[in-house]
Amino acid sequence: NAGVIQTPRHKVTGKGQEATLWCEPISGHSAVFWYRQTIVQGLEFLTYFRNQAPIDDSGMPKERFSAQMPNQSHSTLKIQSTQPQDSAVYLCASSLEGGEVFFGKGTRLTVV
Amino acid sequence: QQQVRQSSQSLTVWEGETAILNCSYENSAFDYFPWYQQFPGEGPALLIAIRSVSDKKEDGRFTIFFNKREKNLSLHIKDSQPGDSATYFCAASYPSGSWQLIFGSGTQLTVMP
Numbered sequence: 001n002a003g004v005i006q007t008p009r010h011k012v013t014g015k016g017q018e019a020t021l022w023c024e025p026i027s028g029h030s031a032v033f034w035y036r037q038t039i040v041q042g043l044e045f046l047t048y049f050r051n052q053a054p055i056d057d058s059g060m061p062k063e064r065f066s067a068q069m070p071n072q073s074h075s076t077l078k079i080q081s082t083q084p085q086d087s088a089v090y091l092c093a094s095s096l097e098g099g100e101v102f103f104g105k106g107t108r109l110t111v112v
Numbered sequence: 113q114q115q116v117r118q119s120s121q122s123l124t125v126w127e128g129e130t131a132i133l134n135c136s137y138e139n140s141a142f143d144y145f146p147w148y149q150q151f152p153g154e155g156p157a158l159l160i161a162i163r164s165v166s167d168k169k170e171d172g173r174f175t176i177f178f179n180k181r182e183k184n185l186s187l188h189i190k191d192s193q194p195g196d197s198a199t200y201f202c203a204a205s206y207p208s209g210s211w212q213l214i215f216g217s218g219t220q221l222t223v224m225p
Binding site for chain 2: 045093098100103
């Protein structure tokens with residue numbers, strides 16, 4: 001069990017470019033979460049899927065952020081027209097229903 | 113208003129001492145309280161968790177004391193080791209519906225040898 005796998009580990013984008021972050025949850029886990037971590041805001045919930053269906057995206061900035069889970073083995077977080085304030089570590093996590101939440105190592109996004 | 117609060121941004125103890133990390137919460141509907149440990153460059157990892165029906169949970173050197181009436185909890189790390197130096201996050205979630213975890217701002221623990 002390799003745990004939750006996130007790629008890339010580091011990504012640098014220019015302001016206005018698009019960034020796509022990938023997550024492979026632990027096999028068999030029904031819930032997939034995305035969080036954002038910054039020094040100022042801490043760990044912020046973005047969105048989650050249950051059995052690939054979007055359940056709660058209350059933490060997602062509405063205009064430029066989108067998340068998808070096209071199959072049970074991966075999820076993507078896409079940020080369009082990236083801005084410097086989007087710089088953060090984006091964490092993906094997965095769990096069994098009601099079970100322990102396991103986090104990946106994160107993708108550090110830097111917008112220059 | 114922060115729903116989960118950790119009173120100390122940082123804490124330093126000597127090796128062998130008991131480190132006490134405090135957490136409080138606003139919403140009495142929260143019923144599950146995990147503590148996560150995070151090392152630099154890693155994602156948070158579950159350390160120990162408690163449900164609101166209990167007032168104490170122990171796992172080796174780690175103990176959670178929970179006070180439902182006061183809406184606070186604490187993580188005690190007995191016999192602290194330099195390898196325990198990390199950031200500790202208190203979190204909370206609701207019993208049903210959304211499974212999202214709501215995190216406190218974290219306490220950076222340093223254990224001096």
